[in-house]
Amino acid sequence: GAVVSQHPSWVICKSGTSVKIECRSLDFQATTMFWYRQFPKQSLMLMATSNEGSKATYEQGVEKDKFLINHASLTLSTLTVTSAHPEDSSFYICSARDNILETQYFGPGTRLLVL
Amino acid sequence: GDSVTQMEGPVTLSEEAFLTINCTYTATGYPSLFWYVQYPGEGLQLLLKATKADDKGSNKGFEATYRKETTSFHLEKGSVQVSDSAVYFCALAKLSFGAGTTVTVRA
Numbered sequence: 266g267a268v269v270s271q272h273p274s275w276v277i278c279k280s281g282t283s284v285k286i287e288c289r290s291l292d293f294q295a296t297t298m299f300w301y302r303q304f305p306k307q308s309l310m311l312m313a314t315s316n317e318g319s320k321a322t323y324e325q326g327v328e329k330d331k332f333l334i335n336h337a338s339l340t341l342s343t344l345t346v347t348s349a350h351p352e353d354s355s356f357y358i359c360s361a362r363d364n365i366l367e368t369q370y371f372g373p374g375t376r377l378l379v380l
Numbered sequence: 381g382d383s384v385t386q387m388e389g390p391v392t393l394s395e396e397a398f399l400t401i402n403c404t405y406t407a408t409g410y411p412s413l414f415w416y417v418q419y420p421g422e423g424l425q426l427l428l429k430a431t432k433a434d435d436k437g438s439n440k441g442f443e444a445t446y447r448k449e450t451t452s453f454h455l456e457k458g459s460v461q462v463s464d465s466a467v468y469f470c471a472l473a474k475l476s477f478g479a480g481t482t483v484t485v486r487a
Contacts, residue, residue: 271423307479307480308479308480358424371416371423371425373423
């Protein structure tokens, strides 16, 4: 089946640094990818929709200058958490949409810890 | 807007018990409906889906039927195993997720 990978799987960084997370669709092309944030024991919160070749669409309350999204190809989207702070520590999950199957496939997630 | 309401957990069951997790939705039109499962320490996996009214999705012994008249997509399994312990999410095609239901199955 379709596979979506994320890299890194976990990252620890110092406050004030920037962290880039990659999301790749491995065996299908995805014009649309999504970035979610999941807090412990809670559901996924959609942060933004990433469209290949155009600007991402951010959900209300998500700072676009804080969470930079780039979707440069049909198989890769990146999320950069700029000037990370401890409150940005979370589990970040991406998904890629297979338009033919009308199904989202999720990456395994990236756990970010900001010290 | 589109939304999903999911039965709150946590749910604790014994092995071989019957499991039902309720899910109802509000949406314009007739979107595809999904159940995702998240096992401990892992990412979300698609469990099953239904794309139109009266469709039944099934996988790994789980079933859910797309009920237009009741706007529901309840997840059921007749006999759960310890390995079914996970968090289950109901979702619409338009990316609305339920809050998740944590299921723990005890031997």
